[in-house]
Amino acid sequence: MRISHLLERMGTNGYLSPTQLNTFLQCGHKWRYRYIQKLRLPASDRVVFGRIYDAALQRFYASMIAGEPDTERSADVMFEMARLSLEQMENTEGIRWEETNKDEMLREVMDAIMLWREQIGQTIKPLEAAKEIEWLLPVKNPIVKIHGVIDLITQDNVIVDDKAASRKASPESSLQMAAYTDWFLQHTGRLPEAVVFHTLVRRKSGPTIEITSYKPDETYCSRFRERALQVCKMLEAQIYILPELSSWVCSEKYCDYYNICEHSKGGQHAEI
């Protein structure tokens, strides 16, 4: 099947995104449920926490870029954005409450905002936030476009991604960060100073913020392009990766489709 036909079926206006590439490399079934069948199930509370935390930080970046002063009230404004995002997700997509409940989540996100402001917010210098980017993969026929959203580009040309996770993230091995670096290189003619993850590590004993940084070179970008082209070839040849059933990828906690997935129940690999 031609990649252009698949992209048409996906209804993405001919785009692939770093998230789609990652999902495809993780599990063909997951990719099919999400992008071909477009099955949207209520997100787990773990995912929702990450999204509302992100919404709070984006509110802060937007104020800074608009030249608004950072005051004592900033944390309240960020919290209000997180609360509104939570309400909106509850009313539209639904939330699978597994590890926490609404009140606990709101308390936790407030603690996370306070910690972030103390450790990051005081010194960060946002230039562009929630930056939508698109660029072409170096293939002539068909043209494959990549689309993504960068959390933050700072005034000193650092690409930042904010995450909430159970352990710190590694920018060196991140396909998403390599993709953003490739875009940066193609659009500015130079490499970013660094790619940085600010990971809010959620632990029972309380959250910490782990900062991991990597100074990319051009091979970092070519690794992304090779990986993306490899995915395009696999899509055309209809070769799909399936994870080990015993791996963390294939678990109720990390896969939203676990309860409906035929593969996880020992069924046959359905046609994609």
Ligand code: SF4
């Ligand atoms: S349960 Fe496993 S095989 Fe099924 S979609 Fe999720 S990750 Fe893929």
